[in-house]
Amino acid sequence: MGKIENDELRKLKNAKFMKAFKYVAEKLKMNQGQLAEAIGSKSAYISNFSKGIRPVPEETIDALITMSAKIPNGQIFREYLLGNSEIMLLVNVTDEEMIAAKRRATDPDYDVMQARLKEKEKQLDAELTYIDPASQQNASIAVYVQYTNRLSDDLKKKEIEMAERLAEKDAVIAALKRTVADKEKELERTIADKDEIIRLKVERISYLEDELSKIRLSDITDYHFPIGAAENKNVYPQK
Numbered sequence: 059m060g061k062i063e064n065d066e067l068r069k070l071k072n073a074k075f076m077k078a079f080k081y082v083a084e085k086l087k088m089n090q091g092q093l094a095e096a097i098g099s100k101s102a103y104i105s106n107f108s109k110g111i112r113p114v115p116e117e118t119i120d121a122l123i124t125m126s127a128k129i130p131n132g133q134i135f136r137e138y139l140l141g142n143s144e145i146m147l148l149v150n151v152t153d154e155e156m157i158a159a160k161r162r163a164t165d166p167d168y169d170v171m172q173a174r175l176k177e178k179e180k181q182l183d184a185e186l187t188y189i190d191p192a193s194q195q196n197a198s199i200a201v202y203v204q205y206t207n208r209l210s211d212d213l214k215k216k217e218i219e220m221a222e223r224l225a226e227k228d229a230v231i232a233a234l235k236r237t238v239a240d241k242e243k244e245l246e247r248t249i250a251d252k253d254e255i256i257r258l259k260v261e262r263i264s265y266l267e268d269e270l271s272k273i274r275l276s277d278i279t280d281y282h283f284p285i286g287a288a289e290n291k292n293v294y295p296q297k
Contacts, residue, residue, distance in 0.1 A: 064110075065109065065110040065111060066110060067110070068110035068111070068112070068113055069108070069109060069110025070110070071110075071113065071141060072107045072108065072110060072113065072114050074138055074139055074141060074146070075107060075114045075118075075119065075122070075139050076104075076107060076108050077146070078122060078126070078134045078138070078139060078146060079093065079104065079107075079122060081126075081132075081134075081146070082122060082125055082126045082129065082132075082134070085126075085129045085132055086125070086128065086129065090104055093125070096121075096125055097118055097121035097122050097124075097125055098117070098118070098121050099118050099121075103118075114139075119136070119139045119140070120136075122134060122139070123136055123139070131147070131149045132147060132149075133147070133148045133149070134146060134147065134148065135147060135148045135150075135151050135155075136159070137151075137155070137158075137159045137162070142158075142159070142162065142169075143155055143159075158172075
């Protein structure tokens with residue numbers, strides 16, 4: 059493979075870096091030289107990356123990611139710069155791609171195994187492309203049976219779920235009934251206590267009335283001075 063072909067391959071591989079570089083420069087309002095210096099590179103190196111003359115070092119990739127973190131929701135996804143993803147911004151990366159990135163970082167065979175899996179899926183699809191009428195009918199019956207079984211399983215799950223919900227409601231109702239019964243008993247005790255207090259007060263009043271009625275008027279007439287003497291000026295004539 060000649061130098062021109064190698065340059066073209068590197069140019070394609072560096073294309074994502076160049077796209078991300080221009081994005082960061084635009085968002086941070088920096089020219090090529092300023093951003094190149096900020097990521098520890100040179101403007102001439104950026105031009106070489108663009109032409110495919112040299113590959114982009116990983117430290118330059120990491121430095122660009124660090125700079126992109128200054129952009130709100132604009133941080134670059136590392137897997138994009140490495141050619142493993144089509145999503146450039148980290149904020150748009152799905153959970154599946156994040157998991158794949160983590161597995162790729164810890165398992166060097168991850169991409170190879172994924173390629174083999176896709177190849178097996180293609181082979182399986184090719185084998186299922188032609189189905190004779192009899193097999194197609196059997197397949198239709200099998201699909202119908204599977205569908206029926208799935209509906210039956212879903213129905214059983216729903217029945218179990220409804221039974222659990224009814225049991226929860228019954229438990230709540232029973233608890234509420236116990237609470238109401240306890241409140242009623244408490245109210246009855248309160249009323250009984252008040253009735254007892256009223257009864258005791260009535261008895262006390264009756265007792266006091268009886269005691270008062272026992273006081274004889276003659277006990278009052280035994281005083282040394284007649285009743286009303288204090289108001290009668292003639293009883294004690296002035297000197």
